[in-house]
Amino acid sequence: MGQSQDSRMRPPWSQESSPEEGPSTARSQQWKRAIGVLIAVLLCGLLLGSSMLWVYIFRNCGPRPCETPVCLDLLAHYLASGNRSVDPCTDFFSFVCETANGTRNSFQALTEENKSLLWRLLETQGSWHLGSGEEKALQFYNSCMNTDAIEAEGVGPLQQIIEELGGWHISGNWTSLDFNRTLRLLMSQYGHFPFFRAHLRLHPTPPHTPVIQIDQPDFGILLQKEQEQKLYAQILREQLTYLNRLGILLGGDPQKVQQHASWFISFTSRLFQFLRPLEQQQAQDKLFHVVTIKDLQKMAPAIDWLSCLQATFMPMSLSPTQTLVVHDLDYLRNMSQLVEEELLTSRDMIQSYMILGLVDTLSPALDSKFRKARRELRQKLWELKERPPLPASPRWMKCVESTGDFFEPTLAAMFVREVFGPSIQSAAMELFAEIKDAVIIRLKKLSWISEETLKEALNKLTKLQVEMGAPKQAWNPELAKEEYSDIQLGPTFLQSFLSCVRSLQIRKVQHFLHPFSYHRWTGSPWGVNAYYSVPDHVVVFPAGLLQPPFFHPGYPRAVNFGAVGSIMAHELLRIFYQLLLPGGCPGCDTHVLQEALLCLENHYTALSLSNMAPLNGSHTLLENSGDIGGLAIAFQAYSKKIAEHSGEMTLPNQDLNPYQLFFQSYAQVMCRELNSQDPQGSYSPPNLRVHGPLSNTPDFAKHFHCPRGTLLNPSAHCKLW
Missing domain, CATH: 3.40.390.10 (Collagenase (Catalytic Domain))
Structure with a gap:
């Protein structure tokens, strides 16, 4: 029944053995046990290390901020x-x-x-070489920014130009000069195209040689015929107010200015009616026509096409057989007929039409009264279209743009x-x-x-x-x-x-x-x-x-x-x-x-x-x-x-x-x-x-x-x- 003392003192997991094997077997089992614990610890460490490695890889090889x-x-x-x-x-x-x-x-x-950067470069005046492009560009920019001098000049320089063009009736000083002579000067000397636009481009079909293209005018006073007649009438009223301001600024008699400004709006509206919508041009598969100057002279005889284009595109040598690209022949035909009719009865009005358009074109180079009138017109037209107010462009931006236009290289x-x-x-x-x-x-x-x-x-x-x-x-x-x-x-x-x-x-x-x-x-x-x-x-x-x-x-x-x-x-x-x-x-x-x-x-x-x-x-x-x-x-x-x-x-x-x-x-x-x-x-x-x-x-x-x-x-x- 009883057990010996040795048996009572053995650990519960020990087995019966011979005296020779007992101690070694116990040590072996303890050793195996220790190895198992060590392996478990190593495995845990390996898993933990791998996790940390993956976190490191993710953080360093994945998207970094x-x-x-x-x-x-x-x-x-x-x-x-x-x-x-x-x-x-x-x-x-x-x-x-x-x-x-x-x-x-x-x-x-x-x-x-980008324009702001150009401004900073122009304002940081370096030491330019005498007569260099940089010097001329900087001189022009400084002249544009010198608003005190521009204000002091007033309307004098502009009135001198108007007199050279024959003057106009609203100021009481008007010379009935040749219509095509005035048109030729406006196009070639002042970059103003009152009845059409003409510019050089590459021919739209191969071999893409240079060709003169004739387009509709850009209607610089922003005339746009809207679907709603009421809105269209408001636009015309704003433009009439603007033209009246231009005439008054140039010293015109208010009553004559009103008369000529009203005629301007009426004439422009009639020209605008001649435009052919883009959809109609596309439907007829005729986005442009190729004609010669001689052909165009027959279709639209009011304009002396050869002399006007020759003066504008000097030093090109043009002839009646010169090829032109025209987008809207119907407009040019109707425009010519209208001009011919008005020259018979309203030659002074035609002159005023060209002069007022020129003043509008030159407004960026005139004093603040002209620029303000132009800016207020644009703002009112913008508001009529229910658009957010136009931010006023600072003077430096206008001057940077003009300097860039003329001195681009x-x-x-x-x-x-x-x-x-x-x-x-x-x-x-x-x-x-x-x-x-x-x-x-x-x-x-x-x-x-x-x-x-x-x-x-x-x-x-x-x-x-x-x-x-x-x-x-x-x-x-x-x-x-x-x-x-x-x-x-x-x-x-x-x-x-x-x-x-x-x-x-x-x-x-x-x-x-x-x-x-x-x-x-x-x-x-x-x-x-x-x-x-x-x-x-x-x-x-x-x-x-x-x-x-x-x-x-x-x-x-x-x-x-x-x-x-x-x-x-x-x-x-x-x-x-x-x-x-x-x-x-x-x-x-x-x-x-x-x-x-x-x-x-x-x-x-x-x-x-x-x-x-x-x-x-x-x-x-x-x-x-x-x-x-x-x-x-x-x-x-x-x-x-x-x-x-x-x-x-x-x-x-x-x-x-x-x-x-x-x-x-x-x-x-x-x-x-x-x-x-x-x-x-x-x-x-x-x-x-x-x-x-x-x-x-x-x-x-x-x-x-x-x-x-x-x-x-x-x-x-x-x-x-």
């Missing part, structure tokens, strides 16, 4: 707009663009910032040296190369393109030239000095202004006449509009566009690809717009192509109805395709970039992942007032330029978690590009 000054400035810019109370899946435009005072206008803000060099150094240019070219590669990949995957057409398209891309920043000639100060040699500054600002007008016109003609091996830019380097030139097969991205908040080498890549990358892709797609036109892609699968185009048109029609903004899809189809394709290609290029290169960043404290930041940056570029869109323009309204491409991009819905069936996550998508 960019907290550099340029990124913090961008963050402040983004946070200054956007209505976060709206659902991004139903109104991403408001989600990004809306502000407390309306809607952000991104391109306008960047344009003003000089200001271009100043601007580019300041903001477009080698590192920015290199980053922009790298981005363009990646977008171009994405376009090539996209073209190869098109379901409707033929092999032959694809080959031609790829060949076009290979031959394409790209220009970044500024034109090459902007860097040559000696060239600029030669271009300004005929400009005579002083003694009054008006005389300086007119000397610059004449010099600029001569330069434009010479640029078209002289053969050149490089592309002549159609915009300024501080501008913000990229474009594709069909004749020169070159795509241009000015330095003014490649600036914050659109682009910077230090930004997260999502920002650069979403903003400027989508613009670059859109411009590249312009090369292939011809393929989308009827008969433009004969070897392609036209059935598939037309289905895609119809899908696109229906897609935007549905969006416009949901946004209560009727849309003419036929006018905007090509640009809609460019918007959708540009976004898709930029997103494809961005996705490839971050898959191949780690280290992407995002903006701090914004709670947006890089893909969401990409789409936000795209929308930020499109921000502008909804009512700023031209109803006859080729672009959709700003909100549709945001919602159209995003709703056709499944990745947007994926990254913003949009439920199926919401506005920006429809059940079907269009596959064009």
Whole structure:
């Protein structure tokens, strides 16, 4: 029954053993037990270490917040707009663009910032070389800013010009000179075109030789016939008040001024009735006519076309067989008949019509009373259209704009040296190369393109030239000095202004006449509009566009690809717009192509109805395709970039992942007032330029978690590009 003492003292887990084996077996079991505990501890440590390693990798290889000054400035810019109370899946435009005072206008803000930089450069007067382009530009700018001198000059310089043109009846001093002589002087010496506009351009069809184009006048007093007769009458009254002010400022008899101003409005209204709407021109498939000067002389005999055009486009040598491009022949015929009739009975009124129009054209170079009258007219017309008040432009901005118009090569060099150094240019070219590669990949995957057409398209891309920043000639100060040699500054600002007008016109003609091996830019380097030139097969991205908040080498890549990358892709797609036109892609699968185009048109029609903004899809189809394709290609290029290169960043404290930041940056570029869109323009309204491409991009819905069936996550998508 009982147990021995040794048995009672053994631990409960011990087993019976022989005297020899007992101690060693117990130690072995204890050792095994210790090893198990050690292994468990090591496993726990390994798991903990792995977790910490993954946290480290996530924190250091995943998106990092960019907290550099340029990124913090961008963050402040983004946070200054956007209505976060709206659902991004139903109104991403408001989600990004809306502000407390309306809607952000991104391109306008960047344009003003670039002009502000030019202002600072002009105000920081350096030591320019005597007679250099910089010196002349600075002298003109200083003369423009010297408002005390302009006020002291008063109307004297302007009255001298009017007397040289024969005077006018309202002041009691009028000489009945030859009508075409006065018209010739207005066009060639003062840049004023009262009955039509004439300018040089490249012919719209190959081989794109220089040609004079004749257009309708721009109706400088902003005459616009509205649908509502009451509103139209109010506009006419405001314009009549403005013309009366001009006549009184020039010392005219109030009663005669009233009579002549009323005739001015009546005559302009009759001219306006002759205009042929753009829709009618498109319906008749005649957007322009090619005629000779001799032909036009027969159609519109009131104008001495050869002498007027010869004087305007010196040093061109014109003849009756010179080819012209005309957009609206019916307008010119009717205009000529009306002028002939009025010259028989109201020659003095025709003279007043031309003089009042000239005064309006020259108002930026006149004293404050004229500028104030013009500004108040614009403000009242703006209010009649129920638009927000126009902010008053400071004097420096007007002077920067005029200096830029007349001395563009000089200001271009100043601007580019300041903001477009080698590192920015290199980053922009790298981005363009990646977008171009994405376009090539996209073209190869098109379901409707033929092999032959694809080959031609790829060949076009290979031959394409790209220009970044500024034109090459902007860097040559000696060239600029030669271009300004005929400009005579002083003694009054008006005389300086007119000397610059004449010099600029001569330069434009010479640029078209002289053969050149490089592309002549159609915009300024501080501008913000990229474009594709069909004749020169070159795509241009000015330095003014490649600036914050659109682009910077230090930004997260999502920002650069979403903003400027989508613009670059859109411009590249312009090369292939011809393929989308009827008969433009004969070897392609036209059935598939037309289905895609119809899908696109229906897609935007549905969006416009949901946004209560009727849309003419036929006018905007090509640009809609460019918007959708540009976004898709930029997103494809961005996705490839971050898959191949780690280290992407995002903006701090914004709670947006890089893909969401990409789409936000795209929308930020499109921000502008909804009512700023031209109803006859080729672009959709700003909100549709945001919602159209995003709703056709499944990745947007994926990254913003949009439920199926919401506005920006429809059940079907269009596959064009």
